[in-house]
Amino acid sequence: MAVNTNNKKQLLSDADVVQKIFEHIDNSTTDKGDKTWKEPVKNYRSKERLNAELKILQHRSIVFCPSGALAKPGDYVSRDVAGIPLIAVRGLDSKIRAFRNACRHRGVQLANGHGCARVLVCPYHGWAYSLDGSLRSIPHEHGFPDVDKATRGLVPVACAEINGLVFINQDPQADINNDVSSLPKLMPDGHRLLRSDNMVIKANWKLYIESALEGYHIRETHKDTFFPVQYDNLTVVETFGENSRIAFPYQAIEALRKKKGTNLCADGRLTYVYHLFPNVLISTFPGCLQVVVIEPIDESTTCQHTYLITDIDENDTELLDSIFEGQKFAANGAIEDQKIVMSAQRGLMSGANEYLEFSLFESAISHLHTHLAKEIELLAESKSQ
Numbered sequence: 001m002a003v004n005t006n007n008k009k010q011l012l013s014d015a016d017v018v019q020k021i022f023e024h025i026d027n028s029t030t031d032k033g034d035k036t037w038k039e040p041v042k043n044y045r046s047k048e049r050l051n052a053e054l055k056i057l058q059h060r061s062i063v064f065c066p067s068g069a070l071a072k073p074g075d076y077v078s079r080d081v082a083g084i085p086l087i088a089v090r091g092l093d094s095k096i097r098a099f100r101n102a103c104r105h106r107g108v109q110l111a112n113g114h115g116c117a118r119v120l121v122c123p124y125h126g127w128a129y130s131l132d133g134s135l136r137s138i139p140h141e142h143g144f145p146d147v148d149k150a151t152r153g154l155v156p157v158a159c160a161e162i163n164g165l166v167f168i169n170q171d172p173q174a175d176i177n178n179d180v181s182s183l184p185k186l187m188p189d190g191h192r193l194l195r196s197d198n199m200v201i202k203a204n205w206k207l208y209i210e211s212a213l214e215g216y217h218i219r220e221t222h223k224d225t226f227f228p229v230q231y232d233n234l235t236v237v238e239t240f241g242e243n244s245r246i247a248f249p250y251q252a253i254e255a256l257r258k259k260k261g262t263n264l265c266a267d268g269r270l271t272y273v274y275h276l277f278p279n280v281l282i283s284t285f286p287g288c289l290q291v292v293v294i295e296p297i298d299e300s301t302t303c304q305h306t307y308l309i310t311d312i313d314e315n316d317t318e319l320l321d322s323i324f325e326g327q328k329f330a331a332n333g334a335i336e337d338q339k340i341v342m343s344a345q346r347g348l349m350s351g352a353n354e355y356l357e358f359s360l361f362e363s364a365i366s367h368l369h370t371h372l373a374k375e376i377e378l379l380a381e382s383k384s385q
Protein backbone atom coordinates (compact mmCIF):
# COMPACT_ATOMS: atom_id res chain seq x y z
CA MET A 1 0.00 0.00 0.00
CA ALA A 2 1.34 3.41 -0.90
CA VAL A 3 1.57 5.98 1.85
CA ASN A 4 -0.13 9.30 1.40
CA THR A 5 2.30 11.72 -0.22
CA ASN A 6 0.93 14.84 1.49
CA ASN A 7 3.38 16.42 3.86
CA LYS A 8 6.19 14.18 2.65
CA LYS A 9 8.43 16.89 1.28
CA GLN A 10 11.53 15.72 3.11
CA LEU A 11 11.38 12.44 1.23
CA LEU A 12 11.94 11.63 -2.43
CA SER A 13 8.95 11.00 -4.67
CA ASP A 14 8.30 7.43 -5.81
CA ALA A 15 9.51 8.44 -9.28
CA ASP A 16 12.86 9.61 -7.89
CA VAL A 17 13.28 6.52 -5.72
CA VAL A 18 12.53 4.25 -8.68
CA GLN A 19 15.03 6.19 -10.80
CA LYS A 20 17.73 5.68 -8.17
CA ILE A 21 16.87 1.98 -7.98
CA PHE A 22 17.28 1.57 -11.77
CA GLU A 23 20.66 3.28 -11.57
CA HIS A 24 21.70 0.87 -8.83
CA ILE A 25 20.42 -2.16 -10.76
CA ASP A 26 22.29 -1.05 -13.90
CA ASN A 27 25.54 -0.30 -12.04
CA SER A 28 25.39 -3.07 -9.40
CA THR A 29 25.50 -0.40 -6.69
CA THR A 30 23.45 0.62 -3.67
CA ASP A 31 23.04 3.73 -1.52
CA LYS A 32 26.00 4.27 0.78
CA GLY A 33 26.32 6.44 3.87
CA ASP A 34 29.34 8.64 4.41
CA LYS A 35 30.71 6.78 7.42
CA THR A 36 30.89 3.34 8.97
CA TRP A 37 29.84 2.79 12.58
CA LYS A 38 31.11 0.72 15.47
CA GLU A 39 28.57 0.18 18.25
CA PRO A 40 30.06 -1.14 21.50
CA VAL A 41 28.68 -4.54 22.54
CA LYS A 42 28.33 -3.20 26.07
CA ASN A 43 25.61 -0.86 24.77
CA TYR A 44 23.50 -3.95 24.12
CA ARG A 45 24.38 -5.78 27.31
CA SER A 46 24.37 -3.09 29.96
CA LYS A 47 21.41 -2.61 32.28
CA GLU A 48 22.41 1.00 32.79
CA ARG A 49 22.36 1.68 29.06
CA LEU A 50 18.95 0.02 28.70
CA ASN A 51 17.61 2.19 31.52
CA ALA A 52 18.86 5.29 29.67
CA GLU A 53 17.09 4.07 26.50
CA LEU A 54 13.88 3.44 28.44
CA LYS A 55 14.08 7.01 29.72
CA ILE A 56 14.08 8.20 26.10
CA LEU A 57 10.94 6.19 25.45
CA GLN A 58 9.35 7.69 28.56
CA HIS A 59 10.11 11.26 27.51
CA ARG A 60 9.27 11.20 23.82
CA SER A 61 6.11 11.35 21.77
CA ILE A 62 6.02 7.84 20.37
CA VAL A 63 3.60 5.70 18.40
CA PHE A 64 1.41 3.56 20.65
CA CYS A 65 -0.70 1.89 17.93
CA PRO A 66 -2.50 2.74 14.67
CA SER A 67 -5.93 4.40 14.97
CA GLY A 68 -7.45 1.29 13.41
CA ALA A 69 -6.63 -0.68 16.56
CA LEU A 70 -9.04 1.61 18.42
CA ALA A 71 -11.75 1.89 15.81
CA LYS A 72 -14.93 2.05 17.95
CA PRO A 73 -15.88 3.66 21.25
CA GLY A 74 -14.81 1.29 24.01
CA ASP A 75 -11.94 -0.26 22.07
CA TYR A 76 -8.81 -0.38 24.19
CA VAL A 77 -5.18 -1.42 23.82
CA SER A 78 -3.14 -1.98 26.95
CA ARG A 79 0.53 -2.77 27.16
CA ASP A 80 3.76 -1.73 28.79
CA VAL A 81 5.69 1.19 27.35
CA ALA A 82 9.23 1.40 28.69
CA GLY A 83 8.24 -0.73 31.66
CA ILE A 84 5.13 1.31 32.53
CA PRO A 85 1.69 -0.32 32.05
CA LEU A 86 -0.49 1.98 29.93
CA ILE A 87 -3.95 1.73 28.42
CA ALA A 88 -5.39 3.74 25.51
CA VAL A 89 -9.12 3.71 24.99
CA ARG A 90 -11.55 5.38 22.59
CA GLY A 91 -14.26 7.16 24.58
CA LEU A 92 -17.97 7.41 23.87
CA ASP A 93 -17.15 10.87 22.46
CA SER A 94 -14.75 9.13 19.98
CA LYS A 95 -11.71 10.77 21.57
CA ILE A 96 -8.76 8.52 22.38
CA ARG A 97 -7.29 8.91 25.87
CA ALA A 98 -4.40 7.15 27.52
CA PHE A 99 -3.90 6.37 31.20
CA ARG A 100 -1.50 4.63 33.51
CA ASN A 101 -3.01 1.19 33.63
CA ALA A 102 -3.23 0.95 37.40
CA CYS A 103 -6.34 0.92 39.54
CA ARG A 104 -6.51 3.79 42.02
CA HIS A 105 -7.40 1.35 44.77
CA ARG A 106 -4.40 -0.99 44.90
CA GLY A 107 -2.84 -0.69 41.47
CA VAL A 108 -4.03 -3.73 39.58
CA GLN A 109 -4.20 -3.44 35.75
CA LEU A 110 -7.71 -2.80 34.52
CA ALA A 111 -7.26 -4.74 31.31
CA ASN A 112 -4.62 -6.67 29.44
CA GLY A 113 -4.13 -6.80 25.69
CA HIS A 114 -6.89 -5.65 23.34
CA GLY A 115 -10.65 -5.56 23.75
CA CYS A 116 -13.80 -3.49 23.85
CA ALA A 117 -15.60 -2.40 27.02
CA ARG A 118 -18.24 0.13 28.05
CA VAL A 119 -16.69 0.45 31.49
CA LEU A 120 -13.22 -0.49 32.75
CA VAL A 121 -13.77 -2.69 35.79
CA CYS A 122 -10.83 -3.65 37.94
CA PRO A 123 -10.57 -7.44 38.20
CA TYR A 124 -9.49 -7.31 41.88
CA HIS A 125 -12.36 -5.65 43.82
CA GLY A 126 -14.42 -4.16 41.02
CA TRP A 127 -13.74 -0.43 41.11
CA ALA A 128 -15.26 0.78 37.84
CA TYR A 129 -13.98 3.59 35.60
CA SER A 130 -15.73 5.33 32.74
CA LEU A 131 -13.96 5.41 29.39
CA ASP A 132 -12.88 9.01 30.10
CA GLY A 133 -11.00 7.66 33.14
CA SER A 134 -13.30 9.01 35.84
CA LEU A 135 -13.98 6.73 38.80
CA ARG A 136 -17.60 5.74 38.49
CA SER A 137 -18.32 3.31 41.29
CA ILE A 138 -16.74 1.54 44.25
CA PRO A 139 -18.35 -1.67 45.52
CA HIS A 140 -19.29 -1.30 49.21
CA GLU A 141 -18.33 2.34 49.05
CA HIS A 142 -19.24 2.93 52.72
CA GLY A 143 -15.92 1.27 53.62
CA PHE A 144 -13.98 4.17 52.04
CA PRO A 145 -15.25 7.24 53.89
CA ASP A 146 -12.15 9.26 52.91
CA VAL A 147 -12.13 8.57 49.18
CA ASP A 148 -13.35 11.42 47.00
CA LYS A 149 -14.32 9.70 43.75
CA ALA A 150 -13.96 12.95 41.80
CA THR A 151 -10.22 12.99 42.46
CA ARG A 152 -9.49 9.27 42.01
CA GLY A 153 -9.89 8.80 38.30
CA LEU A 154 -7.26 6.98 36.26
CA VAL A 155 -4.02 8.94 35.91
CA PRO A 156 -3.90 10.40 32.39
CA VAL A 157 -0.96 10.21 30.01
CA ALA A 158 -0.59 12.67 27.13
CA CYS A 159 -2.18 11.14 24.04
CA ALA A 160 -3.09 12.37 20.56
CA GLU A 161 -4.52 10.75 17.48
CA ILE A 162 -2.72 12.29 14.50
CA ASN A 163 -2.86 11.20 10.87
CA GLY A 164 -4.06 7.69 11.71
CA LEU A 165 -1.56 7.00 14.47
CA VAL A 166 -2.06 7.16 18.23
CA PHE A 167 0.89 8.86 19.92
CA ILE A 168 1.55 8.93 23.65
CA ASN A 169 4.08 10.70 25.82
CA GLN A 170 4.62 9.91 29.49
CA ASP A 171 6.17 13.31 30.13
CA PRO A 172 3.50 15.58 31.65
CA GLN A 173 5.03 18.59 29.82
CA ALA A 174 4.58 16.90 26.42
CA ASP A 175 3.30 18.73 23.35
CA ILE A 176 2.65 15.77 21.05
CA ASN A 177 1.19 17.81 18.19
CA ASN A 178 4.30 19.92 18.01
CA ASP A 179 6.64 16.94 18.39
CA VAL A 180 5.21 14.98 15.48
CA SER A 181 4.26 17.88 13.21
CA SER A 182 7.04 17.18 10.72
CA LEU A 183 6.29 13.48 10.29
CA PRO A 184 4.90 12.46 6.90
CA LYS A 185 1.37 11.15 6.85
CA LEU A 186 1.87 7.41 6.69
CA MET A 187 -1.55 5.90 7.39
CA PRO A 188 -4.31 5.84 4.75
CA ASP A 189 -7.52 7.61 5.72
CA GLY A 190 -10.21 5.27 6.96
CA HIS A 191 -7.86 2.34 7.39
CA ARG A 192 -8.95 -0.65 9.45
CA LEU A 193 -7.16 -3.29 11.42
CA LEU A 194 -6.84 -6.66 9.68
CA ARG A 195 -5.11 -8.31 12.61
CA SER A 196 -2.70 -7.72 15.44
CA ASP A 197 -0.43 -9.94 17.45
CA ASN A 198 2.56 -9.82 19.72
CA MET A 199 5.59 -11.97 20.21
CA VAL A 200 8.45 -12.09 22.68
CA ILE A 201 11.92 -12.40 21.18
CA LYS A 202 14.98 -13.31 23.18
CA ALA A 203 17.19 -10.54 21.87
CA ASN A 204 18.03 -6.91 22.56
CA TRP A 205 15.51 -4.54 20.96
CA LYS A 206 18.17 -2.77 18.86
CA LEU A 207 19.33 -6.01 17.23
CA TYR A 208 15.76 -6.53 16.15
CA ILE A 209 15.37 -3.04 14.67
CA GLU A 210 18.75 -3.24 12.94
CA SER A 211 17.61 -6.32 11.02
CA ALA A 212 14.89 -4.23 9.34
CA LEU A 213 17.12 -1.32 8.35
CA GLU A 214 19.45 -2.84 5.75
CA GLY A 215 19.31 -4.96 2.62
CA TYR A 216 22.82 -6.31 2.93
CA HIS A 217 21.52 -9.60 4.38
CA ILE A 218 18.90 -10.43 1.73
CA ARG A 219 20.86 -13.12 -0.10
CA GLU A 220 22.25 -14.97 2.89
CA THR A 221 19.40 -14.73 5.39
CA HIS A 222 16.47 -14.87 2.96
CA LYS A 223 17.83 -17.32 0.34
CA ASP A 224 14.51 -18.95 -0.50
CA THR A 225 12.10 -16.20 0.48
CA PHE A 226 12.97 -12.59 -0.37
CA PHE A 227 16.15 -13.08 -2.41
CA PRO A 228 14.43 -14.82 -5.38
CA VAL A 229 12.06 -11.84 -5.79
CA GLN A 230 14.16 -8.94 -4.51
CA TYR A 231 17.79 -7.83 -4.80
CA ASP A 232 20.73 -8.42 -2.52
CA ASN A 233 22.22 -5.26 -1.04
CA LEU A 234 20.20 -2.79 -3.09
CA THR A 235 18.38 -0.16 -1.12
CA VAL A 236 17.64 3.56 -1.24
CA VAL A 237 18.16 5.08 2.19
CA GLU A 238 16.80 8.46 3.25
CA THR A 239 16.71 10.14 6.61
CA PHE A 240 14.22 12.68 7.92
CA GLY A 241 15.01 14.07 11.36
CA GLU A 242 15.94 11.18 13.60
CA ASN A 243 13.93 8.82 11.41
CA SER A 244 14.74 7.01 8.22
CA ARG A 245 13.14 5.34 5.22
CA ILE A 246 14.65 2.40 3.37
CA ALA A 247 13.29 1.30 -0.01
CA PHE A 248 13.65 -2.44 -0.75
CA PRO A 249 12.81 -3.00 -4.45
CA TYR A 250 11.17 -6.16 -5.82
CA GLN A 251 12.35 -7.46 -9.18
CA ALA A 252 8.83 -6.61 -10.43
CA ILE A 253 10.00 -3.00 -10.41
CA GLU A 254 11.37 -3.68 -13.93
CA ALA A 255 7.81 -3.17 -15.23
CA LEU A 256 8.20 0.52 -14.39
CA ARG A 257 11.20 1.01 -16.72
CA LYS A 258 9.10 2.45 -19.50
CA LYS A 259 6.79 4.45 -17.28
CA LYS A 260 7.63 8.10 -16.94
CA GLY A 261 6.22 10.98 -14.96
CA THR A 262 6.35 12.37 -11.48
CA ASN A 263 3.08 10.69 -10.49
CA LEU A 264 4.53 7.23 -10.91
CA CYS A 265 3.42 4.96 -8.04
CA ALA A 266 5.78 2.26 -6.77
CA ASP A 267 3.11 0.46 -4.74
CA GLY A 268 3.60 -3.28 -5.09
CA ARG A 269 7.05 -2.78 -6.70
CA LEU A 270 8.98 -2.11 -3.52
CA THR A 271 8.62 -2.13 0.24
CA TYR A 272 9.32 1.05 2.12
CA VAL A 273 10.37 0.55 5.72
CA TYR A 274 9.88 3.73 7.75
CA HIS A 275 11.82 3.76 10.97
CA LEU A 276 10.20 6.20 13.37
CA PHE A 277 12.87 6.82 15.99
CA PRO A 278 13.45 5.06 18.20
CA ASN A 279 11.32 1.92 18.20
CA VAL A 280 8.64 1.83 15.50
CA LEU A 281 8.77 0.33 12.02
CA ILE A 282 6.08 0.91 9.42
CA SER A 283 6.39 -1.22 6.28
CA THR A 284 4.41 -0.97 3.07
CA PHE A 285 3.22 -4.15 1.36
CA PRO A 286 0.80 -4.65 -1.55
CA GLY A 287 -2.63 -3.67 -0.17
CA CYS A 288 -1.57 -3.28 3.44
CA LEU A 289 0.75 -1.64 5.95
CA GLN A 290 2.42 -3.23 8.92
CA VAL A 291 3.01 -1.16 12.04
CA VAL A 292 5.48 -2.82 14.41
CA VAL A 293 6.25 -1.41 17.84
CA ILE A 294 9.42 -2.87 19.32
CA GLU A 295 9.16 -2.76 23.10
CA PRO A 296 12.33 -3.37 25.11
CA ILE A 297 11.60 -5.62 28.11
CA ASP A 298 15.13 -6.09 29.40
CA GLU A 299 18.62 -6.13 27.86
CA SER A 300 17.98 -9.44 26.12
CA THR A 301 14.19 -9.58 25.77
CA THR A 302 11.96 -7.66 23.38
CA CYS A 303 8.24 -7.71 22.75
CA GLN A 304 7.14 -7.08 19.19
CA HIS A 305 3.60 -5.69 18.75
CA THR A 306 2.41 -5.97 15.16
CA TYR A 307 -0.64 -4.31 13.59
CA LEU A 308 -1.64 -5.10 10.02
CA ILE A 309 -3.87 -2.46 8.48
CA THR A 310 -5.57 -1.92 5.13
CA ASP A 311 -7.98 0.43 3.41
CA ILE A 312 -9.36 -2.30 1.13
CA ASP A 313 -13.08 -2.86 1.38
CA GLU A 314 -13.97 -5.83 3.56
CA ASN A 315 -16.22 -7.22 0.82
CA ASP A 316 -13.34 -7.43 -1.64
CA THR A 317 -12.49 -10.96 -0.55
CA GLU A 318 -10.34 -11.74 -3.57
CA LEU A 319 -8.01 -8.84 -2.90
CA LEU A 320 -7.98 -9.55 0.81
CA ASP A 321 -7.06 -13.20 0.17
CA SER A 322 -4.12 -12.04 -1.93
CA ILE A 323 -3.01 -9.75 0.93
CA PHE A 324 -3.08 -12.66 3.37
CA GLU A 325 -1.11 -14.81 0.92
CA GLY A 326 1.49 -12.04 0.62
CA GLN A 327 1.64 -11.75 4.40
CA LYS A 328 2.28 -15.49 4.78
CA PHE A 329 5.26 -15.02 2.49
CA ALA A 330 6.48 -12.01 4.48
CA ALA A 331 6.00 -13.94 7.73
CA ASN A 332 8.39 -16.64 6.52
CA GLY A 333 11.03 -13.98 5.92
CA ALA A 334 10.31 -12.50 9.36
CA ILE A 335 10.95 -15.90 11.00
CA GLU A 336 14.34 -15.99 9.26
CA ASP A 337 15.13 -12.54 10.66
CA GLN A 338 14.09 -13.56 14.18
CA LYS A 339 16.38 -16.59 14.11
CA ILE A 340 19.30 -14.47 12.97
CA VAL A 341 18.60 -11.80 15.57
CA MET A 342 18.49 -14.36 18.39
CA SER A 343 21.75 -15.79 17.09
CA ALA A 344 23.28 -12.29 17.11
CA GLN A 345 22.13 -12.00 20.74
CA ARG A 346 24.05 -15.15 21.62
CA GLY A 347 27.00 -13.65 19.76
CA LEU A 348 26.83 -10.59 22.04
CA MET A 349 27.18 -12.88 25.02
CA SER A 350 30.05 -14.86 23.46
CA GLY A 351 32.67 -12.25 24.24
CA ALA A 352 33.99 -12.43 20.67
CA ASN A 353 33.38 -8.78 19.81
CA GLU A 354 33.94 -5.52 21.57
CA TYR A 355 31.73 -3.74 19.06
CA LEU A 356 29.35 -4.50 16.21
CA GLU A 357 30.53 -3.21 12.85
CA PHE A 358 28.13 -1.44 10.47
CA SER A 359 29.10 -0.80 6.85
CA LEU A 360 28.42 2.10 4.49
CA PHE A 361 25.40 0.08 3.28
CA GLU A 362 23.90 0.09 6.78
CA SER A 363 23.70 3.85 7.19
CA ALA A 364 20.14 3.83 8.58
CA ILE A 365 21.51 1.84 11.51
CA SER A 366 24.32 4.36 12.02
CA HIS A 367 21.62 7.04 11.98
CA LEU A 368 19.72 5.23 14.74
CA HIS A 369 22.80 4.85 16.94
CA THR A 370 23.95 8.43 16.34
CA HIS A 371 20.61 9.77 17.54
CA LEU A 372 20.25 7.34 20.43
CA ALA A 373 23.62 8.46 21.76
CA LYS A 374 22.64 12.13 21.29
CA GLU A 375 19.29 11.71 23.02
CA ILE A 376 20.85 9.90 25.97
CA GLU A 377 23.37 12.71 26.35
CA LEU A 378 20.68 15.41 26.12
CA LEU A 379 18.49 13.71 28.70
CA ALA A 380 21.44 13.28 31.07
CA GLU A 381 22.32 16.99 30.62
CA SER A 382 18.76 18.15 31.27
CA LYS A 383 18.66 16.05 34.48
CA SER A 384 21.94 17.47 35.77
CA GLN A 385 20.71 21.07 35.39
Ligand code: FES
Binding pocket: 103, 104, 105, 106, 107, 108, 122, 123, 124, 125, 126, 127
Ligand atom coordinates in the same frame (compact mmCIF):
# COMPACT_ATOMS: atom_id res chain seq x y z
S1 FES B 1 -7.13 -3.01 43.13
FE1 FES B 1 -8.65 -2.38 41.80
S2 FES B 1 -10.46 -2.61 42.87
FE2 FES B 1 -8.96 -3.18 44.27
Ligand SMILES: [Fe+2]
Binding pocket: 211, 212, 217, 221, 222, 333, 337
Ligand atom coordinates in the same frame (compact mmCIF):
# COMPACT_ATOMS: atom_id res chain seq x y z
FE1 LIG C 1 15.54 -9.57 6.85
